[in-house]
Amino acid sequence: MSPTNRTVVVTGIGATTPLGGDAASTWEGLVAGKSGVKVLEQEWAADQAVRIAAPVAVEPLEVIPRPQARKLDRSAQFALIAAQEAWKDAGFEAGAGAVTSDASASGPSVDPDRLGAVIASGIGGVTTLLDQYDVLKEKGVRRVSPHTVPMLMPNSPSANVGLLVGARAGVHTPVSACASGAEAIGYAIEMIRTGRADVVVAGGTEAAIHPLPIAAFGNMMAMSKNNENPQGASRPYDVARDGFVMGEGAGVIVLESAEHAAKRGARVYAEAVGQGISSDGHDIVQPEPEGRGIAHALQNLLDRTDLDPAEIVHVNAHATSTPAGDIAELKALRKVFGDDADHFAVSATKSMTGHLLGGAGGVETVATVLALYHRVAPPTINVENLDPEAEANADIVRGEARKLPVEGRIAALNDSFGFGGHNVVLAFRSV
Template identity: 80%
Template sequence: WGDAGFTPNAGADESSAPERLGSVIASGIGGVITLLDQYDVLKEKGVRRVSPHTVPMLMPNGPAANVGLEVNAQAGVHTPVSACASGAEAIGYAVEMIRTGRADVVVAGGTEAAIHPLPIAAFANMMAMSKSNDEPEKASRPYDTGRDGFVLGEGAGVVILESAEHAAARGAKVYCEVLGQGLSADAHHIAQPEPTGRGIAAAMQNLLDSSDLKPSEVVHLNAHATSTPQGDLAEIKALRKVLGDDLDHVAISATKSMTGHLLGGAGGIETVATVLALHHRIAPPTINIDELDEAIDADIVRGEPRVLPEGPIAAINNSFGFGGHNVVLAFRSV
């Protein structure tokens, strides 16, 4: 594993043997809009008008299965479902498929499309979603003193993971090396974050213990940072606990301030952002911070992108989900 490495790259080519190709695409909720729309059809138009495509369109493994069919992936098609950590867990699972020798190439990431009145009402009534409706473009404001919850987004983020040997053999464009993942569970509450960041810290320590990553290498972190009062702070507490003084040289970006929260798609799109930040050596900004919460003891990239250092550098992507799921991914420049 140490000398093999795993590399997101420009894409799988037709020379990849189907039995060595996998697909791991996650969704936290699945086709909730399909389910709700078809229930309306059932009530209003009757049984015969319900679409025969309803089940394939609502099942959470639908995206992984469709990608697997598209690329002829026969090494395995999988769908981790761990709420807002699903996309990151999918990428971690893909790393393990390659690490254990089951695949050479895996298409991995997360996707979600849940903007519908019912999910929005449900999240709002949980007090998880922002109610700053007067200026919706400013409602997602991680680390700001006025943050009051997340803004729901839609989309997908997918990377191609590949063993270093396979990538070199086909002349693939390599963006970075995947160092590994760290996993843990809060065992605290079905929806609320553990306030001290204990579980997040455990996932980060698991990453450090199971890889050759050193805290001094980390110069960038794409934070989970959903713009909730408790969650944003718990993550920073965990970072300080594990990284100590090394946190002072980590440029932290909260890209949900610009994309909204993609739920199961978050880990996918934020992994793409982390990989490209390393590749271009530019940390994306966190927008909408008018007044930084003084309890946020870290270096937040505010307002404008920031150039990252030259030389070998590493970056981390954090994803956490309802149920207490914690996933931490690490990458190194090439």
């Protein structure tokens, strides 16, 4: 195979999410149909129209030493935790910037000139920016942290992950709202496929559970106000869905050329087939109602890869629990794949994790890869009354997890879309 069309595989996974502090506990929660949504107990939440969210299950300070954590925005803390897990899971040596004392995994090192990092965030260091502005107003100029700028930079998570592993082939930060994490992984696939790198650590992170983002999303009527039933509030495809629930956390994978992985005898979770990207050209917030932009991304994926639609058995849908977006995505799948879409087991894992914004594509890629690896599709929870348009266009995995075919090669898609009309579709295949 030519250096510009190399096969890319997934060799490591890591996560910290509302369902668990690592990938294993997150996956266990997803398969069990567990909700990570809670009532917010902070004082500031009392005056909010939206008083629910999905915070991480394990606080970063339980993992990262306090002196290190105080120099990192919460989004970067999440990214480092997930990246270190993925790096160790792939069997590599812990980098000099290891965030835990037990991270000294013995394993092969990687040529830093052939190693990259692509970690995205849709909002970046918003909590640092807003908190330090409060410090400025209340305590004065001299009390503002000297670490503020490197903490609030949108590229801070990616830069810190790059430092963690010693990456020198390139450290990048795509920003495309809620499609950011998926776009980061797609960019990483291309870095390897085109020969820029042999190994890339990629994913997404977000930490925006803060009074201002909660108020802003709430006032634009994007979020569920089902405060009395937090665990039932995120309900993709239900006729009573009324908006997303904000989550936080990170999902990171290690991507590697198949040749590089084979030489070191690495365990391979799945093949990263490729990406499809498009933009709606429709509205800054609202999705194109017929899913034309999404369909373009799906077709772009098919045109640029060797993916056979007959191989696809599972879709981890973007499905945020908004009235318009959920259906537009399903219409696009039906438009591009026709009768083949009847065989897709569609899961909306945001029903359990909430919406991690720029981190969603990373966490949902971890879920998609593990669905292929274990041949199980997680359920969509809280669907009490399935929207007829959803029922007409897709086979939604409801209530309980579903076994996927145990024989032969199977493939899965991870869809991610964002404000501004950004559309990214990733494809993975079993090995």
